[in-house]
Amino acid sequence: MVSNLAKENLQNWIVSWGKRHSSEISDFKETVYLIKKSPLTMVGLAVILILIIMAIFAPYIAPYDPVAMHLDNRLAPPSKAHLLGTDELGRDILSRIIYGAGVALKIVLIVLAIDLPLGILLGLAAGYFGGWIDEIIMRIADIFMAFPRLILAMAIGTALGPSLRNTMIAIALTMWPVYARLARGETLSIKERTFIEAERALGTSNFRILVFNILPICVSTLIVRATLDMGNIIRIAAGMSFLGLGAQPPTPDWGLMVSTGRNFLINQWWVPTFPGFAILLAVFGFNLLGDGIRDISDPYLRRGRQ
């Protein structure tokens, strides 16, 4: 009896939830439909999903321990036992690549977790209040944008000392101006629109206008930009690791693997090549997905909405 009642309650709740969120649900269905229609986005999405699964389930998927050395089996070519061969310390390359996905995703997520809020905060403030606040924030951003991103990241990374954590900080410091500028630009155009005037006429405070009216509109643009940047972050992080500024051995980092493997390129090509492919695929996947999301979130593409 009791369980029946609970079941009914649950069913009612699900039905009413569906009704309350009908427009969101139809929106979501349309998004799925649009993704399905674009094969490249599907490819990107598949690559990223594989990457995420690799990162989360690495201990269960990887055939070997990524840091266990087997010096009797150094530089073994790809075989049944070691699908992608082993490196100069006899470690299984496939296992290291699988664990490396986690390192790469961690870098991406942490850099964006620093940059998105920071960029949004500074950009909204600069765009909305204007005047000297805008001037100060944007001139600092200009200083950061005046240097090539990789060079600046390397400089900061060197100054902080080589480690994975410092690499993330260095990349985050070079990326925030992009988001701040984007958020500022969006805010500048949104704050002139009639509904902001209407909000002002209602006596809404600046804080509420920024958080409840301007932010939700900015966010979509920033998320698109962030997905497009994920590939870049992986690339820069790999570059820094390659130069010895990023992850330190024995971390299974792709850039580091390419870096140590480059000595063996002629005779044992598999050592640097497979990690290189991993970087290539991940960046490619993120770029395809980013492009796809940009197209899908374009309101002009979304027709036939009721």
Place this chain on the structure above:
Amino acid sequence: MAEEILLEIKDLRVNFYTYRGVVKALNGVNLKIYEGEFFGLVGETGCGKSVTASAVLNLVQNPGKIEEGEILFKQKNLLKMSEKEIREKIRGKEITMIMQYPIAALNPVINNGDQIAEALIANKNMNESEARKRTIELLKEVNIPQPEKIARQFPHQLSGGMAQRVMIAMMLSTEPSLLIADEPTTALDVSIQAQVLSLLKDLISKHRATVLLITHDLSVVAETCSRVGVMYAGDMVEIGTVDQIINNPQHPYTKGLIKAIPSDRSKELVEIRGSVPDLVNPPSGCRFHPRCDYTKPICKKEKPQVLQVEKEHVTACFLYEESRNKKSKEEYAGEYKGGANGRTDSA
């Protein structure tokens, strides 16, 4: 008509500092609005109606600046209040504004219900479930069918008339004492216009609010308002009750506007020749003189004074002054009845 003055604007001047020069958008506007009335503000595009409205809320946008004048709302000068004070005590609580393009005035990424609920939470200190309940009630009050469904939809899914109703619900949600309606029906088609206006009228009498209705359509004013102010190029040229303005206009501009209303098919429509002057270099003297059919030499030199025609009826025109002087001379010659009593036959 209640005799309590709710809003009084005294000699309000607003300038816009642009590249081309200083645009003198408001050139000393005087206005009184009584409690509980429906006041119409009429004039051509660019004559300063909307600027007056935003000045009342102290929301004149850059590069505009309120130069001088007083805006007394419930005997308090709004122009002397700090931005914070006016935001917390006046906007939303005492005075709200309905915009011309309702769909543009609603945030496109927030659903209709949440927008109204947000206004309630921010201004009335309601909690979320109370606000949601009240939102549905408000939507019902503005005659929206299926309010629960509309509350879940987004502004782009609404028609213009619906969106304007949502807007009205939002602006009335905080129970303001003055509602400024800036061309609320301009973007709507005629049949919806009438609906929205009658709805607005009903709601206002129910909520006991006062309305400042800004429009360029004298027929809308005739239908809804009790008193009217006619503006021309930043000047208030005539104020009176609807009856006085429609049946006994004194200023040539008001007369021109009335002649331009399509009323009778047999009558030919008469336009006011010329167009609104450039307010960077406004015409000297009376700003209407280049377009006026009765221009006299003095019109080019001096700004006409505001003169009382009847009770509640004032105008700023030399023609009226002249005819009144003529009349009072005649009256002096005959039997002096005291003061001017209107009726002029000069125009």
